[in-house]
Structure formats: C-alpha cells, structure tokens
Amino acid sequence: MDKKANVVEKEAVVIRFSGDSGDGMQLTGNLFTDESALFGNDVATFPDYPAEIRAPQGTVGGVSGFQVHFGKRKIHTPGDYADVLVAMNPAALMANRRWIKKGGTVITDVDTFTEKNFLKAGFKTDDPITELKLEDYNVILAPVSTLTKEALKDSGLDNKSILRSKNMFALGICYNLFDKSFENTFNYFERKFGKKPQIVEANKKVLQAGYDYASNVHALPSYRVEPAKIEKGKYRSISGNQATAWGLLAAAEKANLPLFCGSYPITPATEILQYIAERQDLGAKTFQAEDEIAGICTAIGASFAGNFAVTTTSGPGLALKTEAAGLAVITELPLVIVDVQRGGPSTGLPTKTEQADLLQALYSRNGESPLPVIAASSPADCFEYAFQAGRIALEHMTPVILLTDGFIANGTAPMRIKPMSEYPTITPRFAKEGNSNYQPYGRPSDGSMTREWAIPGTKGLEHRIGGLEKMAVTGTVSYVPENHQVMTDERQAKVDQVVVKVPDQEVIGDASGDLLVVGWGSTYGHLHDAVDELRTEGHKVSFANFNYINPLPKNTADVLGRFKKIVVAELNSGQFANYLRINFQQFEYNQYNKVQGLPFTVEELKEAFKKYL
Amino acid sequence: MDKKANVVEKEAVVIRFSGDSGDGMQLTGNLFTDESALFGNDVATFPDYPAEIRAPQGTVGGVSGFQVHFGKRKIHTPGDYADVLVAMNPAALMANRRWIKKGGTVITDVDTFTEKNFLKAGFKTDDPITELKLEDYNVILAPVSTLTKEALKDSGLDNKSILRSKNMFALGICYNLFDKSFENTFNYFERKFGKKPQIVEANKKVLQAGYDYASNVHALPSYRVEPAKIEKGKYRSISGNQATAWGLLAAAEKANLPLFCGSYPITPATEILQYIAERQDLGAKTFQAEDEIAGICTAIGASFAGNFAVTTTSGPGLALKTEAAGLAVITELPLVIVDVQRGGPSTGLPTKTEQADLLQALYSRNGESPLPVIAASSPADCFEYAFQAGRIALEHMTPVILLTDGFIANGTAPMRIKPMSEYPTITPRFAKEGNSNYQPYGRPSDGSMTREWAIPGTKGLEHRIGGLEKMAVTGTVSYVPENHQVMTDERQAKVDQVVVKVPDQEVIGDASGDLLVVGWGSTYGHLHDAVDELRTEGHKVSFANFNYINPLPKNTADVLGRFKKIVVAELNSGQFANYLRINFQQFEYNQYNKVQGLPFTVEELKEAFKKYL
Amino acid sequence: MSEANINVQQYTAADFKSDQEVRWCPGCGDHAVLNAVQRAMAELGKPKENYAVISGIGCSSRFPYYMNTYGFHSIHGRAGAIASGTKTANPNLSVWQITGDGDALAIGGNHFIHEVRRNVNLNVLLFNNEIYGLTKGQYSPTTKFGKKTKTSPYGTIEQPFKVGQLTLGAGGTFFARALDNNIKHATQTFIEAEKHNGTSVVEILVNCVIYADQTHALITDKEHKEDRQLYLEHGKKMIFGKDNNKGIALDHGRLKIVTIGEDGITEADVLTHDAKNPDPTIHMMLSNMQAPEMPVAFGVIRSVDTFTYEKALEARIEETKAASKIHSMDELLNSGETWKVE
Amino acid sequence: MSEANINVQQYTAADFKSDQEVRWCPGCGDHAVLNAVQRAMAELGKPKENYAVISGIGCSSRFPYYMNTYGFHSIHGRAGAIASGTKTANPNLSVWQITGDGDALAIGGNHFIHEVRRNVNLNVLLFNNEIYGLTKGQYSPTTKFGKKTKTSPYGTIEQPFKVGQLTLGAGGTFFARALDNNIKHATQTFIEAEKHNGTSVVEILVNCVIYADQTHALITDKEHKEDRQLYLEHGKKMIFGKDNNKGIALDHGRLKIVTIGEDGITEADVLTHDAKNPDPTIHMMLSNMQAPEMPVAFGVIRSVDTFTYEKALEARIEETKAASKIHSMDELLNSGETWKVE
Numbered sequence A, B: 001m002d003k004k005a006n007v008v009e010k011e012a013v014v015i016r017f018s019g020d021s022g023d024g025m026q027l028t029g030n031l032f033t034d035e036s037a038l039f040g041n042d043v044a045t046f047p048d049y050p051a052e053i054r055a056p057q058g059t060v061g062g063v064s065g066f067q068v069h070f071g072k073r074k075i076h077t078p079g080d081y082a083d084v085l086v087a088m089n090p091a092a093l094m095a096n097r098r099w100i101k102k103g104g105t106v107i108t109d110v111d112t113f114t115e116k117n118f119l120k121a122g123f124k125t126d127d128p129i130t131e132l133k134l135e136d137y138n139v140i141l142a143p144v145s146t147l148t149k150e151a152l153k154d155s156g157l158d159n160k161s162i163l164r165s166k167n168m169f170a171l172g173i174c175y176n177l178f179d180k181s182f183e184n185t186f187n188y189f190e191r192k193f194g195k196k197p198q199i200v201e202a203n204k205k206v207l208q209a210g211y212d213y214a215s216n217v218h219a220l221p222s223y224r225v226e227p228a229k230i231e232k233g234k235y236r237s238i239s240g241n242q243a244t245a246w247g248l249l250a251a252a253e254k255a256n257l258p259l260f261c262g263s264y265p266i267t268p269a270t271e272i273l274q275y276i277a278e279r280q281d282l283g284a285k286t287f288q289a290e291d292e293i294a295g296i297c298t299a300i301g302a303s304f305a306g307n308f309a310v311t312t313t314s315g316p317g318l319a320l321k322t323e324a325a326g327l328a329v330i331t332e333l334p335l336v337i338v339d340v341q342r343g344g345p346s347t348g349l350p351t352k353t354e355q356a357d358l359l360q361a362l363y364s365r366n367g368e369s370p371l372p373v374i375a376a377s378s379p380a381d382c383f384e385y386a387f388q389a390g391r392i393a394l395e396h397m398t399p400v401i402l403l404t405d406g407f408i409a410n411g412t413a414p415m416r417i418k419p420m421s422e423y424p425t426i427t428p429r430f431a432k433e434g435n436s437n438y439q440p441y442g443r444p445s446d447g448s449m450t451r452e453w454a455i456p457g458t459k460g461l462e463h464r465i466g467g468l469e470k471m472a473v474t475g476t477v478s479y480v481p482e483n484h485q486v487m488t489d490e491r492q493a494k495v496d497q498v499v500v501k502v503p504d505q506e507v508i509g510d511a512s513g514d515l516l517v518v519g520w521g522s523t524y525g526h527l528h529d530a531v532d533e534l535r536t537e538g539h540k541v542s543f544a545n546f547n548y549i550n551p552l553p554k555n556t557a558d559v560l561g562r563f564k565k566i567v568v569a570e571l572n573s574g575q576f577a578n579y580l581r582i583n584f585q586q587f588e589y590n591q592y593n594k595v596q597g598l599p600f601t602v603e604e605l606k607e608a609f610k611k612y613l
Numbered sequence C, D: 001m002s003e004a005n006i007n008v009q010q011y012t013a014a015d016f017k018s019d020q021e022v023r024w025c026p027g028c029g030d031h032a033v034l035n036a037v038q039r040a041m042a043e044l045g046k047p048k049e050n051y052a053v054i055s056g057i058g059c060s061s062r063f064p065y066y067m068n069t070y071g072f073h074s075i076h077g078r079a080g081a082i083a084s085g086t087k088t089a090n091p092n093l094s095v096w097q098i099t100g101d102g103d104a105l106a107i108g109g110n111h112f113i114h115e116v117r118r119n120v121n122l123n124v125l126l127f128n129n130e131i132y133g134l135t136k137g138q139y140s141p142t143t144k145f146g147k148k149t150k151t152s153p154y155g156t157i158e159q160p161f162k163v164g165q166l167t168l169g170a171g172g173t174f175f176a177r178a179l180d181n182n183i184k185h186a187t188q189t190f191i192e193a194e195k196h197n198g199t200s201v202v203e204i205l206v207n208c209v210i211y212a213d214q215t216h217a218l219i220t221d222k223e224h225k226e227d228r229q230l231y232l233e234h235g236k237k238m239i240f241g242k243d244n245n246k247g248i249a250l251d252h253g254r255l256k257i258v259t260i261g262e263d264g265i266t267e268a269d270v271l272t273h274d275a276k277n278p279d280p281t282i283h284m285m286l287s288n289m290q291a292p293e294m295p296v297a298f299g300v301i302r303s304v305d306t307f308t309y310e311k312a313l314e315a316r317i318e319e320t321k322a323a324s325k326i327h328s329m330d331e332l333l334n335s336g337e338t339w340k341v342e
C-alpha cells in the first residue's frame, strides 16, 4: 500500500457521521470514538438527533448526526467544523454542508444519488456537489451500497439486513483513513451479536470491505493522530446526563443515605432519571411523578424523611418547581435540583442547547429566597459538580440548583475513574436522639448557620416545620416583624457561608493581561480553545470559567480586576454579565452572546475577542 | 361647652381604632373616614386584620385594627404613628403600644380591665398603663361598656346586642374630639338598618352618648383639621384591590372587549377576583380555576379567543404561573398578570406586605422571555396602572405583569372619578377578515413590532400558534438557528418598544441636588413624606418613584445623573437597586432595605437618608 | 358571530388538511386519527373558521399543526385549561382538545378532572398509547402494570388509571372509546362527541410503533378482535363476536358474557345500551371491561345531557345585566358612596 | 428503625397535643377532628416518633402545629405529593395527610388522584367544609351548585365533585366518611384508615361556622339525623333510622330505602355491607347516596387490600440488588467499557 507512504500527522481531527435516522450513525460514531480512546487519543463527541422521533426518511429533518473530535492534545469540545464528513445520503449532505471545514473531505454514498432522494433532500438540481459548491472539497463518491451488497452476496442475509450494515462500510473507510486497528470493534460485534454468528461475520466483512476500498482510492488522504498525553489512569466514556446521575449516586454513597429522585421526564433531562432508575441495585429510589411539581414535592417529602433527595428537569419544568423550591428554602431542607437547560422561551427548542435559565435559577422564587447555584462545564465534570451540589445541600441544609445544558448532557467525553475513597465523606448535621433541647432552627456556634436535621422516627425530636415564617431558633410560626428580618438575613448568610466550599476561581493563562474572557458552565471547552489559540497567536488573553455562581468564589473581584478588559461570553442575552454587574459593579463588562440553540464555534469566538485586543 | 374654646388646629392626624375581631373596628374606622372625606380632608386608611380568621377573643392575636390618616394637606400614607389610639380592650392596648405617637391620646374601655383580660392579653400586672409606660400619655379610661348599657337600658335590646354598639360610643368620642358632624353616619344607619328601626335608634343614641361623654371630659383635647386643598371633582373611597379590578374593567370597556379573569384565590389578591365577579352586569366573566396554572391558562385560552384576559395572584401563585407566562410571551398574546406581593419566601407572611417579587416578575421564566413590568404606587392609582397594563398588553400583544402589594391592596384612599371619555381608546391590531395574506408573526412597518391578532371565528385567518420557536413572519415551527436569534431579538425589541407608552420619569423636588431618593411602587407615600420633610428642613433632596419597571422611562439615566448621591429604598433586600445596576452601571447606588412585612415609617426613612446628606 | 351564522357548509376532509408535513413515525396510530377528525369535521359541516383545535405537548399534541383550522399547540398538560378558557370566552367556537395519556392524565390530570366536572362543552380526544412517545418511551399513568420502559427498567409498580372510570369519577357526562385502526367508527364517534353538550371525552386507543408497539394487541389482533371488541350503540343490544351471537347481560349486579342460543339465552336476555341513563353505574361497568375476560367497549358509552358551564355563565350574565342598574364604567364609578370637592 | 422496633406503647390523647395554642374559630368543626385524631393515635399505640403529619394550606391544614408528632405544614395543594415522598422514602413511618376540599381537590387534585392510583400507604384526612375557609369564603370544588359565596355573588354554576366517586374513579382501595360532631365514630374510622394497607381516603364533613355554616345541616340537624345517616360496618346489615327499622336494599341495580316490617320486608332483604369487595360498583353507589332522598353513608365504605406502592418498590429493589453484580459506586464506575491510559 504505497498510499500509506505519505501519511500526514495531525494534532486533532473532527469527523461527522451523518445519515438517515435508521442508518446507525450513533453506533458508527461511538465505535470510532472507542477505537480512538483506546488508542490513547483524547476525545469528545456530540450526537445530533432530529427533533422528531422518526422524521420522514430521506429528508433533511430526518438526518441524524454524530460528531467526534479526537487528538493528541487535550480535546475540549466536539469541534466546530468537520475535517471529514460522512454523509450516507443526499439529505445528510444538505443538512451538514455548513459544518464542513474548508477544503475538507466528504465521503458520501453515491448509490443514494437518485432523483427521488435529491427531491426529498430539497435539492433543486441532480448535482448536489455543484449545488452545494463542494468543488474545492475532497469529495469521495463511494458506491457504499453496491460494495456492501457485493461483500455480503454470499452471506445468506436478505437485502434489508445487508443494507443495514452499510454504516460499517463507512466506518471501515474511516479506519483506513486514520490508520486505525479494529480489534476492539470486532470484539464489540462478538459481544453484541454473539448469538447470531451470521451477523457478526457480515459486519466484520463489510468493515473490512470499507477498509480495503479506501486503500485503493488514491484521492483519500492518510492521516495519523498520535496518542495524547493524558493523565494516567482508568477511563470510561460518559455523557453529561449519565455523569450527573452517577455523581448524585456517589454523593448518596458518601453521605451514607439512600438516594431519592422525584422527577418527571423532560427533554433533555430525562436520561438522568433513567440512569438513576437503573440503579436499584445501589438502593436508589426513583419516583416518576405525575408532574414536575410532584417531582420536587415528593423529593421534599423524602428529604424531610431523611433521604438524599433530588429532582431533575429542564427549564419549563424548573418554572413549575419554583414555588416548592421556595418551601425547601424556608424549611431549610437539603435538596438538589438539576436543570438541564434547553432552548427557550416556553417549549422553545427542546432538543437544542442554551444557557438562558441562569437568572431563573437565581431569582424565580417569590420573596427573598436565596439558594446556591452551581454549573457544570463538561460531560465528565457533571459527575464532580453533581457530587458537590449534593455535598453542599446535605452539609448546609439548603436546596441547591445544578445547571447543565443540552450540549454537555448529550455529549460524551472520557472520564477518569477515581476510587470513591478519594472523594470527601459527606456529613450532614443530624440532630441526635434524646436531645431534649432540640431547636429546629438553632444555628451552631461555628458560624456555618446550618440547622440540625432531625429525622422522623427519631425518638424525642418531634417537631413541626412549614412554609410560614418561623421564629428564629424554635421554628414556631412567627409574625413578629423584626424576626422576619432576622430570618431573611440568616437565610442569606447561610447561603453566603457556602463560599467555604467554593474553590478559588482559577484563571487559564496568565493571571493578568489585556483581556479576560469570562464564561460559565458548558461553554468552557469552546472558550478554552479560543483563548488557547489567541494566546498561541501572541495575545495577552486569559480565561476564567465559573462553576460556582452563587456564591461566587471569594477571589472573583481580584481575578476580574487584573485585566484591562473583560468580555463575558454566554449562550443567552447576557445573564451572567448582568449578574456580575450586580455583584461587581466596579468593572466594565463587554458581552458576546448567541441565542441560536447551538454551542459557540471557536472561530466566531476568536473573531469576537480580537475586537478587544 | 367652654371646652371647645381652646381648639387646636392640626395639619393632619392619625387615629387608630383597635379592638377584638368582633368589636367592629373596621366599620368604625370607615365611618370616621367617610365623615372626614366628606368634610373635605384628604385621607388614607389601612386595615390590619389578624392572620387567623377568628383568633381567640381577648388575645393579642385576635386584635383587629384600622388606621386613618386625615389632613388639610395631601395625605400620602395611613401614617406611621397614631395621635389617637382607640383600644377597646387590654389586648388592643398591648398590640398597639408601639404605634402610639409620643405623648399621644389613648382612649380605652376601662370596663374591660379585668384580670382575665389582662391575662389573655399577656399583661404581667393589673396596671396596664404603668406596665406599658403610658404615664406620659394622655390616657382616657372611659367606661365605654357601662355607658353604652346605660344609654340603651330602655332600648329593649338584649345585652349582647347592646354591647355590639360599643364601637359607636368610641366613634362618638372621636367625633367630639375632632369636632365632626355625624349627619352622614346617621344616614348610614338608616340605609343599613332601615328595616330594623330599633337598631338605627340604638346606634344613634350610643353615638350621641359617646359624643356627650367627651364633651364633659376635660382631659380630652379638641382638635380641628381644616379641609384640604384637593383637586376639584367627584370622589369615592377605593381600596387598591378594588381599583385594580375596576381599572381592568375600564381597559376592557375602552378596548370594547369582554373582560375574562381566570384566577385562583390567594391572599392578598383574592378581592380582585371578587370585585370582578360582581361585575357580571358589565359582561365580565370570571373563571375560578382549580389552581393558579389553570388560572393563567384559561386566561391564555380566552386571549386566544379574543377576550381581554387577565389573571390575578400573589407571589407563590406567580411562581406557579411562570411556565405559562412564557407561553404567552412566545405566542405573543395579550394578557395582564397581577401580582399582589406579600411577605415571602414560600408561604411566608401571607397577610403582610413586601416588595420582594420584583426579580421574580422580571426573570422567573425559562429562556430569554422578556415582558413589560409595571408597579402601582397607591390604592387609587392601581386603577390607572391596571388600565395601562391592559392598554400595553392589548396594543403591543404581550403579557404584562402589574405589581401591587398587600399595603396598597388593602389600604384605601379617595379616588377622583374621571369620566371614561377622558381615558384613551384602546385599539388592538386585529387582523382583518378576508386578509388572504395574513402572517401571524408579521411585524408592521411602523416599528411597533406588534403582530396582528386574528380571532378564531374570523373567516380566512385560520392559523396555528404554539410554544415551539416559530419562523419569523409565518409563525410555523422552525429549528433554524439564525431564526431563533431573530425571534429572540424581535421579542426583546417589542418589549423595548413599549417605552413609547411610558411617560418620562418625574422628579419630586428639584431636578438636581445632593441626594435622589429612588423608590418604586407602593413605598411612594412614605418616601414622598420623608423627602418632603427633609426638604422642609432645608436639605437638597428629591424623589423619583418608578411605576414603569420594564421598560424603564427613557430619561432614567438623565434623572439619576443629576444628583450627587442616590439611595434606593425598598421593602426587600435590594432588588430594584440591582436592576438599576444592570441597566445603569455608571451610577453608585446606596440602599435602604427593610424586610419585616411592614411598610416603611417616615421617621426611619428620614433618619436613613440623613446619612447621605 | 351569531348562532344563525353557523350554516351547514360543504367541505371535504381535504379542506381540513394544513400545508404542514405530517411528522409522526410511519405506522403511528395518530395518522389514522387525524384522518378521522378531518372526515368528521367535513361531515359536521360547521364553518371551518369556527373550529379551534387546542393541544398540549406530546407526539399526539402536534396535531393542530396538521389541521387547517385555528390551532394552538400549547404547553404540556395545560390544553384542558386553555381550551376551557377559549370555550368560555367564545361559546360559539367548536373547541377540540387534543391530548395524550401523559398530557391529560399525568401533568394535566387536574385540569382534566375539573373540565369534566364543570362540563365545559369541549371535545377531548385523548390519544392513549400507554406511553410517553415524544420523550422516547417512559411509562405513563395508563401503562400496564409491570411493563418495562425506559424509566421502569425492572417493570412498573403502579396501577394504571382506567380512563372511563376516572372520567365518570369526576362526574363526566360523556365518555366514548375509539380505535386507531377503525377510522370509520372513530369518525362517527367524533361526530357524536361534537353533538354532545358538555365535555365529551373520547379515549382513542392508538399504537405507538416505536415505544409501545402492540400494547393494544389483545384487542386488535386479527384472530380475536371480533370477540374482544364490543361496539355499543344507544338503544341497541350489546351483541358482538365473530358469529354475532355473544351478548352482555347483567347477573347479580355484574356484567357477564352470554351466548345467544346457548343455555336458553335469547336476545331478550342481552342488555340494551342506554347511554343516556343519568345513573353512571352500568356505564362504569361497561367502560371498565377488559380483555381477554370481557370484550372492550367501543363507541359512546355515556352521553347525558345537562347544562354546560359556558352556557350557564352566559345565562347568569344576562340575568345579572337585566337586574342591574350598572351598565357602564361611568355608572359603576359613580355608584355607591361618592362626594364632591368644590 | 426496624419493624421490630414498633411495639405497642401506652399513650393518652394528651400525649399528642403540642404546646401551640389552637387557632381555629370557636365552633369550627376542625377542633373535634383534632381531638379524634389524637385519640386514634393514642389508641393505635405506635411510637409517637413514627408519626408524620403532613398538610397543605388552609384552615384545616394548620393541623400539624397542634400535634406533638413530626409535622410538616407545606404549601397549598402539595401535601399528597410530599406525603408520598415521605412514605416512599421511609415506609416505616405512619404518614397522615391533612387536607381540605380546596387543598386536596382544587389545586391538589392531581396529586390526590395519583396518590390514590399508586396506593401509597397514607391516611388522607380530607376536611370537607365545602368552602375555602382560610381565604375567607370562596366556593370550592365541593360547594353545592348555586351557592352564593364571595366569588360567586350570583351563585355558582359548577357541579361539585363527589369525594367518594372521585376516589373510586381514580382506583381507590379505601374510602370512608366521618362527621365532625361524632368524635367517637371518627376516632374509630381513623383507626380503620391506619390499619388499611394503601391510600386511605377519609372524607370528614366539617362545619365552617364562619363561611359555610350549616352546609351539612341536611344531614346533621337533630330532627332528621338518624334518618339521614347510615353507619356502615363490614359484614353488618345496612340498617338505620330513628326506629332502627330502615334498610338499604338493591332494586334493579339501584339502591333504595326499605322499611323492615312494611310490605313484607325483613332484615334478610337488607344488604349486608361488604367493604372488601374488589368490585367498586356498590361502594360507588353507597358513597354517592345524598340526602334527603337517601341517607348519607358513614364509616368504611370500601377497604380492599392489595399491594402498596412503597412496599412494591422496596421489594423490587431487593430483587434487583440480589440479581445485580453492582453493589457500590466503585463497582459501577468500573463496570462496562473502560480503558487504561498508562
């Protein structure tokens, strides 16, 4: 194979697999990702489902995509634009045209180039390449269907089953392109289809056929992406929703409490409930409630009963939970509320991503009703922040809102597996049986403001809590004006006090300079890459990504003050910027905002930030 | 009556009537108020009910109060402290001790001074005057019960009925004290009890007995409060809730649309629903829904059907309505949401007042979901702002939140009756039957951004709306990223555009100076008085009270910029101050906040503001 | 728009199709229901602009987009409240609420029982596929006990609602059942629903091919369907079965299957369906019949006329207007206690 | 706290009184119910610390403050969901939900029908005074048709819910009725409710002296009460009346009053109450009986044992644990596909 002679070394590569919903693109992408990760690359992926369950075949609405970004360096995002686009039909070409990197490679199944398919995909001509202005791209018109059929003509499988393995042909091409082995993929076939050896063989054969085909196509480049220098250890691939669920389970284990999840399904948060429901083996109880209000209220009831209680939702569901969240605030019960943000307002763009629930998380409750707010910034660190949300809730007796979003919830990335012994033990302040002097709203002398949790069933601690304002210390109902001020201030002080658990804000890049890029939550990866690239270009720019929103890290003002300019970049119309204006009025905040249901692209960010440099 | 010789002229006087829930203090207060108003005084009143429906008789918890402030000058508040306290039993004395002006007059029924009553009221001794340190006050120990019985000994009424008219004795004393006639009160008796002449006579007799008693008590001062210079016209007394209901009815009339109110009862907003329910004669439909969500949703359905739709609630109810409010935002349907704020968080202090739902009104919806927010500032101007809320909703096709609170909702003040012809006609942009080119989300070329309202039943305008993001102009569902940005921006621009209806912010006092006191909504009266008094004392202080919160008046920055210092005073922890920080970061904002379920006192405000002078 | 305005029009089902591409999965039962509603509306002949189709959120709730009428795709669970508002605001509209087992009975359960109690004149088409389709396969309040779904990986532990029982429990005046694969019967049932004054609840058994395929198979499978489906008609005998010889009879206060011609049973022993009986007892028993022991009842099970909410309100308003002296804001403002400052 | 721990204790009603002053209006029916609950708990003899009393908002919902047990006065309408969470989290607790006709059936209607459907082992005491007391007198979902209240100044136009019918419509396993002025009977009814496994709904007719005084007068007035109250006991004949000679019989599928000794009627013709019959038909008829035509039924109308939600969940968890290889987070994190970087 002389073709392999001129292998090009690459730092990082983005591949986008796309095809009809039934074409198996999610599996294809996952197999490629696993091979890359096993090889030692760092990876990040993002699936892109159609909004409909089964949109009509062959249409742009029905295209399903899976993007993987892998490299020999740290990978922070699934990538803006694809170096390689695999498009299994004309609709996939049409849908993804805008996401191909200039001059990139396009591999498409030319056997699907029929008039009917062009029509369904919305082409006006029968020459999609010209129509999409792809002449300067490296377009490989591969006869994928034909060659798949050819490879399996003796397999004894029917035509439908044969065509179902088309995706393996495409995967084979990609394995060749990036010089990958496919041992692991073969293993997968055995595990998955072990009981149907005919299928195992067919998949292997087609994969090999794709690989061989690519060897013979000289137009196809050959790339190599060396393993990355990644922290040593054992890894697994995890999505943000899975990591969130597991992080909550981990907090329950470290607190030695049963996990109770009261939730109502809603895109894109439903999977958290599903991942927890699977874990009955760890004693987790899921209560699929009749609505979001019952979701949070059953959780509050479980918290009252002494479980580690959580409720999971997305924006419209959070709107429904705010009244009850206020009850958790005034009763000072531990509770984690997860909001996987999606495109709004109202039902909005349910399958798309956005960061526009920040002010809702902070301010949606009636009255003065403060609670801690935390945001995760990558699929894997959802584990960490879910754990921390639980820790804060349980150790400070407060509801906590954890914000993630559709982008990190559905995306996957490798997570290093730490033994649970490396996580801190969580120790709620339980009131003790027989404490005849138990004061439900007494505050300890250590300044933590955390009241004691008396669990029903414990002898001698009988007491009453509720949503009416309560007398300081005793917790009985009180209409005394001054007491209301005292309790209002105590509730605020308790949340402020959570700052003891908040690590100092880190700055990526130099500690001072011309421009500080400020972000929060899931835009971490894109902002990181943009800043990295600008720094490589010689700019004095640094990056601060906030995970702790309320309270903010102690050193925030210090961090902000060390830069000539600040730009706050968010996927909303400027909510965190406004929050910073409230908290640190002394600084000027520039904004870069986008509300399109999509993540940032590194390219647009760089362009935007250069204006301030 | 030589006693009348030394009549003292007074600018303004505060009387507080207080007694057991069954003592008829609300009626007594109202009768006194009516006499004062008819005489030409300006007046403001505030009732103060116990939190329980019927708290145990004779206890502090069961005390019901009614405060009236009347004067020869403009009266802005019901007054901080009482010049005269009427206390019908020891509990009323105990409960209101802190509200008596230094050296003021206390009239109490000495016949209720029994050991049992002292105990119930929580006195430790049998000398309440000394125990409450009232020695330096002008305390009149009137034998109210005895003299009432005496007056009615021949009335043929039973003892219980006789004692029920005790309150008229107290009222008679007050009429004497302030040299008032009681023609109007007699008329009231006739109208009310006309069918029971025995009762009419009894009330008249006791009122006269009280008056005569006072003539003979030399310790009682004699005051006179001359009529005020009030704008000419016809007046009526109105509470904030009644004025809100009527303002909404007025908007419906001027829009020539039926009023539909979908609501669920909640303190202190319930009365708005009740006042509208009474107005079936004006064609108003009230739908008492199963919960707050159904309240707003039936209203949204009615708005879709072409009615002028409103929903009324208080903080916890607003929390429940936010998801549906987002639907009204994205569908761009007209709707007024009234939030009568009360003490929070959660159930909090339901019968008390607070201004802590401001950020909730602005930010509680998921996603970027802007809507106009307006606040009323007195019982009477609830009419005006309810009308304006309706006008904005209908002419700009948007939900509008109107904020009032327990203080102005329950308080009453005179309202000048303007003929409806003086109010502007409200003209929604209806789509016209037969417009074959109707575009549900088309925007007019006049820059108003207001889409056309096509009413079901109109031929040829059939169309679909919904909560998913919609394609600009056509309104069909759209997942196109750039379109989401376009619609997000259009929704914001539409709300910004409402500024055309917002009058310039007025400043009370000079247009520039040392200190600008900033308030919003119901604190208007107290802040006004405090600033007036400080100005009288020679300070260069002015006052700006905001009624339009979103959008803010065009000249806001200009107003704020003309003062050396700014102090924002609110009954919350600083929500409007933070909102100003977001909008006008260039100014420094001092804060004065109170969260006690009570209005400000003029005294505390003056003291607070002096720090900045 | 007055009642007089509502003349019978000439329409075909196609007149009710909007220009939007129908996006349900191929094979989804919702397609057939759409078809049946369009036929029913054409047959009813009311002016097209007088229809308002209002839904919540779910696969089924996409429905309004496909109808060339006034339509509102609202938020999850709230269609009942929104539709109640629309109908109360304008009783001349023909309001159709489209909802799913999740939309109506999970998050929307409260609005459901209250609209039924108030008897607002709505047609409630409840698409019961026993699953949350749109969110990709979690159990719903009608999912069969023990079923494994995405949120019940070890099987559910919840008893499902019976839609008819819940409707009658809330005081329902109309309950009917239809089936996605019997378009003709569904069309007629929808027409009956529209004709009923009050909240007409129609439970439509629909098949979700993706997440709960064949959930109604016990009733619909070719081999048994005649023996497991009982089509009720008011005033007709309750007869069914392959050979049309089975009937429902009352035995010691319970329903049972009898076979005409066996054990001396004649048609006279078979119950005659009385949908208009105000007493809901038999309707409850009929709507609770479950396969395979009993046939499942289709058609109008209960249809009892009484006053409707929106008409009662209108009537009350007219009475109040007639009795009141106040007919304008000016009169209201000047009513009661007022005084003049001069 | 294990089951073994729950020994019978010696308590008096006074042990269940908290130190808070009871704040209901003098004469309010709620006082008597408080009294009855305290007696019932004392009689039940469970450890005081195992009781959790959970309410929503309303006059009646102030209840927990007056109980010397664990208590939670939550938010309006949500007591059912909160109580379900508490019981599911800790099935060893005895959980009592205190709620009103507004709290449970207006804003809380959805949680009510769902707790009943799931059959969580709760005691739901529904204080039905046919009014919103705390907010000072607006009509509720149980207010009688036509009644003038603060929000219906011209009379309501809504049909009320029948609490029993709604409960059974949602699939309820237990329904009972009690009366504020019969403390002894109420006490026994509460004990029965606690003993039942599943959601025990007890409708308590209470009198709001301020806003709906005498709303139950038709049943409670001295003159007629014996003739209008039927006290049911499982296995006993349905006999009532001043002279203890009236009975309930079944006639053509309907209940009717018969007089023993007249028209040849003997006790044998009178129905024997079978609260444990899984078929809800007769229970529905009994709970729907209204005065003055029929007596109103008190006592346990339905009590059918089946599995409860929280126990089924516990059992399922134990099965899953036994079958799974994963018993810790470490095992979970290391399960499935992993790889090493060295």
Ligand SMILES: Cc1ncc(C[n+]2csc(CCOP(=O)(O)OP(=O)(O)O)c2C)c(N)n1
Pocket (backbone or CB within 6 Å): A264, A265, A266, A267, A292, A316, A317, A320, A347, C057, C058, C059, C060, C061, C075, C076, C099, C100, C101, C102, C103, C104, C127, C129, C131, C132, C133, C134, C135, C140
């Ligand atoms: C407030 C809110 N909660 C949850 C959701 C998510 N959600 C959308 S549809 C649905 C269930 C749909 O089930 P069903 O009504 O049976 O409709 P189907 O898709 O089965 O036709 C859920 C849980 C939502 N959109 N909004």
Ligand SMILES: Cc1ncc(C[n+]2csc(CCOP(=O)(O)OP(=O)(O)O)c2C)c(N)n1
Pocket (backbone or CB within 6 Å): B264, B265, B266, B267, B292, B316, B317, B320, B347, D057, D058, D059, D060, D061, D075, D076, D099, D100, D101, D102, D103, D104, D127, D129, D131, D132, D133, D134, D135, D140
């Ligand atoms: C979210 C919310 N909505 C409304 C209210 C106001 N509210 C309090 S109690 C109540 C009704 C109470 O009626 P019911 O449950 O019958 O109790 P009762 O007072 O009659 O015992 C209402 C509407 C509230 N507290 N919270």
Ligand code: SF4
Pocket (backbone or CB within 6 Å): A053, A054, C023, C024, C025, C027, C028, C029, C030, C059, C060, C129, C133, C134, C207, C208, C209, C210, C211
């Ligand atoms: S997922 Fe099920 S219910 Fe939804 S469209 Fe597909 S088949 Fe129909």
Ligand code: SF4
Pocket (backbone or CB within 6 Å): B053, B054, D023, D024, D025, D027, D028, D029, D030, D059, D060, D129, D133, D134, D207, D208, D209, D210, D211
């Ligand atoms: S208002 Fe009615 S329900 Fe409330 S405490 Fe008083 S009597 Fe009881």
Ligand SMILES: [Mg+2]
Pocket (backbone or CB within 6 Å): C058, C100, C101, C102, C127, C128, C129, C130, C131, C132, C133, C140
């Ligand atoms: Mg469904």
Ligand SMILES: [Mg+2]
Pocket (backbone or CB within 6 Å): D058, D100, D101, D102, D127, D128, D129, D130, D131, D132, D133, D140
């Ligand atoms: Mg009640």
